[in-house]
Amino acid sequence: MKSIGKKSGTANVIRYVLKPEKINGKTNTPVIVRRNIRGKTEKAYIREFELNEKQRQNKRTNMNVSVHTILSFKGDATKVTPQVIRDISSKYMSLKGHGNLYLAVAHFNNPEQIHIHIIESATNLKGQTARISRGDFFLLKKELSLYQERRFPELSNSLPEHGKKAKQLPIVAKPYISPRTISEKDAIAMCLDRQFSKAHSVKEFVKGIRDSGYEVYMRNDRPQGVLCNGLKHRFSKFGYTQEKFSELGIIETKEAKLMKEFEAIRSKNTLAKEEQELENEQDLEREVGEYTLEEQEKDTEDLIQEDKTDEYSDTDFEEEPN
Numbered sequence: 429m430k431s432i433g434k435k436s437g438t439a440n441v442i443r444y445v446l447k448p449e450k451i452n453g454k455t456n457t458p459v460i461v462r463r464n465i466r467g468k469t470e471k472a473y474i475r476e477f478e479l480n481e482k483q484r485q486n487k488r489t490n491m492n493v494s495v496h497t498i499l500s501f502k503g504d505a506t507k508v509t510p511q512v513i514r515d516i517s518s519k520y521m522s523l524k525g526h527g528n529l530y531l532a533v534a535h536f537n538n539p540e541q542i543h544i545h546i547i548e549s550a551t552n553l554k555g556q557t558a559r560i561s562r563g564d565f566f567l568l569k570k571e572l573s574l575y576q577e578r579r580f581p582e583l584s585n586s587l588p589e590h591g592k593k594a595k596q597l598p599i600v601a602k603p604y605i606s607p608r609t610i611s612e613k614d615a616i617a618m619c620l621d622r623q624f625s626k627a628h629s630v631k632e633f634v635k636g637i638r639d640s641g642y643e644v645y646m647r648n649d650r651p652q653g654v655l656c657n658g659l660k661h662r663f664s665k666f667g668y669t670q671e672k673f674s675e676l677g678i679i680e681t682k683e684a685k686l687m688k689e690f691e692a693i694r695s696k697n698t699l700a701k702e703e704q705e706l707e708n709e710q711d712l713e714r715e716v717g718e719y720t721l722e723e724q725e726k727d728t729e730d731l732i733q734e735d736k737t738d739e740y741s742d743t744d745f746e747e748e749p750n
Contacts, residue, residue, distance in 0.1 A: 429499055429569050433492035438481075438547065439474045441496055445533040445545040446470050452536065459510045461517040461532040464553060473531055477547075480529050483555035492550040492559070500543040507582050508542045510534075517544055519575050523568050524560075527552030616642065616654050617666050624668070630676050 434441060445451075451458040462468075465476050481493050499516065501508045517532035524530075529549040536542055552558045560568070576583060623636035634644050634651050643655040653662040663669070 431497040434494045434496055438477050438494040441547055442473050450535045450537045451533055459513045459534040461514050463521050463530040465529055480549050484551050485555040494550055495548045497546040498543055500541055502541050512580055513544055520572055525558055528558050616661055620666050630673055
């Protein structure tokens with residue numbers, strides 16, 4: 429699947445996809461799927477796209493007026509029936525959004541690679557811009573592939589391997605992502621997710637954001653969002669509501685409770701140790717108190733007697749005759 433935004437020339441694209449030599453297959457019956465388009469001719473299609481574009485509410489330079497998407501069925505030409513084309517085209521339109529103008533035309537000029545051209549308006553019927561991000565478009569392609577696999581398993585050769593190139597690339601750890609490579613909003617979202625996963629309290633969460641280089645603005649002494657380049661980004665826009673912050677409060681309360689229990693256990697152990705030491709001292713004092721005066725005098729006499737017995741006489745040092 430390939431999608432291209434068109435700045436102009438929607439009429440030329442419609443004329444190209446409706447060329448008879450490209451849309452006539454074996455039955456010579458074109459397969460065309462329309463949504464929110466009443467006309468049934470080339471001029472009617474072009475007219476309705478032009479009228480829808482005139483209703484655009486917000487106009488700017490370098491804007492897309494239409495989107496051209498191509499769905500290919502490589503190697504499964506015999507299995508790609510008009511019913512398959514209508515079904516998959518309708519599924520794509522449903523996934524992309526019901527409010528736009530859609531014109532899907534199948535090309536049968538290359539039997540080995542039948543493909544569908546889908547032209548869609550860049551604005552919906554209310555004149556509002558209907559673009560989607562690259563991430564959302566990637567998810568759309570993946571969901572469409574899963575639908576095709578379940579609905580038409582015989583078209584296995586046409587299933588793309590989304591993300592295959594990305595998996596083959598070496599993974600390099602990058603401690604810092606420059607705002608030049610991603611949008612400012614995405615950079616803030618990544619910072620919030622990273623700091624929230626590490627924080628155990630709201631205070632730690634705010635400190636982590638500030639340490640990352642962002643300023644946190646407060647209201648009534650409560651953190652409200654991130655201030656970056658003069659613009660305020662509220663936490664609630666990134667999914668960090670008061671209910672989310674309450675999770676940190678629960679963690680903080682649990683940790684405080686555990687610390688309190690730990691301190692109580694440690695205090696209890698210290699008190700038990702002090703009581704044991706006091707008991708040992710009392711036992712020692714009790715033993716000393718039971719040591720009577722008569723016992724002390726008797727022990728003293730015994731020590732004196734032992735000293736007398738150990739005294740040496742002069743004969744102990746006389747040399748023996750040769």
